Amino acid sequence: MISPTFPMCARAMRLAGALALAIAALTVPQAAIAADAPPKVAVDADGTVHVPAMAVPVSSMLSPEAKQYMADHLHDMQNPEKVKQVAGVPVFMEPYLAEARAAFATTMREHRIGGVRVFDYAPKAGIAPRNARRVLINLHGGGFMGCFPGCAELEAIPVAALGKVRVVSVDYRQGPDHTFPAASEDVALVYRELLKSHRPEQIGIYGCSAGGMLTGMSLAWFQKHGLPRPGAAGIFCAGLTSSSNGFGGDADYMTAAVGEARPAPAWPTTTPPTWTALPYFKDADPKDPLVSPGSSDAVLRLFPPTLILTATRGFELSSAVKTHTRLVALGVPAELHVWEGLFHGFFYKPDMPESREAYAVIVKFFDRNLAR
Structure with a gap:
């Protein structure tokens, strides 16, 4: 006692x-x-x-698979051989493509829609009856400088298989050989052709990184050229603002090191700061809503229901949050989903619980918002 x-x-x-x-x-x-x-x-x-030098461990909230993925990604980003592209596929993505093809049974038909090359995906098990008249347009990532078909496959295959829906991935024109508005024109050509066989509310459009930016730009382009609004949109790994270092805001300085293993950029020395370093936008006006739809409330107000995906180490985080805030303020039905401890385009690796969570969010969002 x-x-x-x-x-x-x-x-x-x-x-x-x-x-x-x-x-x-x-x-x-x-x-x-x-x-x-x-x-x-x-x-x-x-x-x-x-901020003084500090060590940032991998988030304790991640799954074991994601912890290993995070460490592998950071090392890959520091290896010049890993980030090289071979036939449109970054070397570090090659095992992710193998995972996607093994996990998700799809068929792919390469052809042209409206004169534009596309990869047309469908689940091998067949399209679900509720999706018989639905179609998704995918706009791949890659900084408007490549990653087709690498990024396209990783964005389209899981969604087509899990959603039991047709996904058309567009091989739009990119820089440096092409400049704005080439990509928007290509997307519009595909969209116009699909409108001949689908009602606009049956069509969804989405993309990651540059493809997320292009999704917003395409919606603005449709408005400008009298095309009807699609049923729903997905802006993934992106927002509707940009900067010379990424997408702008705090994330330019707070996520580069912990998400991409690169030092934070120097403080802007030009007035106004350079708005983007992407050659696709050479001579483009950042105040043009067709280039930066986030700069125009009039354009944003006419967006369809929009899904935004990002992560706490994604260099697009600030832009994604800002885009969501503005859409909600303008009365647009918008969702923002943020994954803890992960980075730009994290769901490109299919064999991970967090990626499966993202796929489920995407599939459910389009299923809720597209007409049947």
Whole structure:
């Protein structure tokens, strides 16, 4: 049995210990204390924060598969051989493509729609009856400089198989050989042709990274050229703003290192700052809503229901949040889903619980919002 005097004794012992530490501290040279003190965060008059060097571990909230994936991705991004593209497929994506083809049974037909080359996917098990008149247009990522068919396959195959729906991935024109508005024109050609066999509310459009940007740009292009609004849109791994370092906002500085293993960019030295470094947008006006639909409330107000996907280490995080906030303020039905601890385009690896979560969100969103 514990003595009733134990709590009082324990408190007394703790107090004595604290006093002893305080007395000892008085005898320690102040230089030693300063040497052991953690570095301070410095703040400039304009609010710029200087963060001292720090270590950021992989998030404890990730699945075991995602933890390993995160570590592998960070190392891959520092290996020049891994980021090279071979026939439109970045080397680091090759095992992800193998996973996708093994896990999701689809057929693919390469042909042209409206004169534009497409990869046309369907589930091997057949399209679900509820999706017989539905179709999704996929706009692949790659910085408007490649990744077809690599990114296209990883964005289209899981959705086609799990959603039991047709997915048309567009091989739109890219930089540096082509510049704005070539890609928007190609998407519109495909969309016009699909409108001959589908009602607009039966058509969805989505993409990741550059494809997410192009999704918003295409919606603006449709408005400008009198094309009806599609039934739903998905802006993934992207937002509707941009900068010379990514998509703009805090994420340009806060996620580059922990998400992509690259140092944060230098503070902009031009006034106004360079709005993008992508050659596709050479000579394009960032104030043009067809280039930056996020700059126009009039354009955003006419968007269909929109799904936005990002992650806490995605360099598009700030833009995705800003885009969602603006759409909601304008009365557009919009959803924002953010995955903890992951990075730009994280769901390209199919064999991971978090990727399966993202696929489920995508499939359910289009199923809810497209007409049957």
